Amino acid sequence: MTDQVKGTEEFFLKIVKHAILGLMGLALIAIPLLLIYGASNFLSQPKEPEPAKKAPVKEVTMDGLAQYLLELQKKQEEAEKFDPSKKKASEQDQPPAIYLIEAVNIFGCLQKFAVAAEIELPVDRDSSREALEYRGRLESDASKAGRGAPYVASLNNFICKVLADPAIVAIRKDKKFKGVFGAANAYHLAAWDRIVSERNQFEASEQARVQGERAAEALRIAGDRARAITAITGAGAAFAVFMLLAIYLILAKIETNMRDINDSLRARPS
Numbered sequence: 001m002t003d004q005v006k007g008t009e010e011f012f013l014k015i016v017k018h019a020i021l022g023l024m025g026l027a028l029i030a031i032p033l034l035l036i037y038g039a040s041n042f043l044s045q046p047k048e049p050e051p052a053k054k055a056p057v058k059e060v061t062m063d064g065l066a067q068y069l070l071e072l073q074k075k076q077e078e079a080e081k082f083d084p085s086k087k088k089a090s091e092q093d094q095p096p097a098i099y100l101i102e103a104v105n106i107f108g109c110l111q112k113f114a115v116a117a118e119i120e121l122p123v124d125r126d127s128s129r130e131a132l133e134y135r136g137r138l139e140s141d142a143s144k145a146g147r148g149a150p151y152v153a154s155l156n157n158f159i160c161k162v163l164a165d166p167a168i169v170a171i172r173k174d175k176k177f178k179g180v181f182g183a184a185n186a187y188h189l190a191a192w193d194r195i196v197s198e199r200n201q202f203e204a205s206e207q208a209r210v211q212g213e214r215a216a217e218a219l220r221i222a223g224d225r226a227r228a229i230t231a232i233t234g235a236g237a238a239f240a241v242f243m244l245l246a247i248y249l250i251l252a253k254i255e256t257n258m259r260d261i262n263d264s265l266r267a268r269p270s
Helices: 002-042 065-082 099-116 127-140 149-166 164-173 181-269
Strands: none
Touching: 002 181, 099 127, 099 149, 099 181, 127 149, 127 181, 149 164, 149 181, 164 181
């Protein structure tokens, strides 16, 4: 009966030992895998987002200017029916300073336009004074946000291009619209401000995109760090389990050896 109990005991001990050896093998496999996974997550670096793009460069063009002049003339004629005294306010005198060259150049283009469109100018017209007044207007308009010297340079090119355009010359020559110069200035100003607004919106959205992507990367890195700590902790736990099981096997082996020694001593004749 004792031999049967001992055989059953050894059988179950053998099963337990094999199970423990299997767990120890799994722990040995898990330790390097968890360490590699933890290290890769811990060492991960944030990806720099694509730099914010600059808005495409746009210039004020003459597209739709002719139609704009005709529609503006119609509105002015309708307004004058109700208020004939409605006239354009004169500009205040400004002291000569910046943008004088641009003002003189624009007035030179205006003189050529007057000849081409067969406009009769007053004999006593003071072009120099008008150019100085216009320079003051340029300075005032350019002082607003988003304008400055680039606005004046663009206006200079635009006005001279408009006044040299055969279609615009024909509109003025046929007297379909008389205030071409003032309307072209207003058209350019509105178009410029629209382009600046679109550019600012585009660049603001690009900056927001970059900030959003950086924030998302920061969250990803924080998640990677957390996973790395979890993996390294798991590797430590696997190592601890391995060591505990190894100690258990050593103690079990010692216990088995002590039992065998005890049995051999009992079996020895006295």
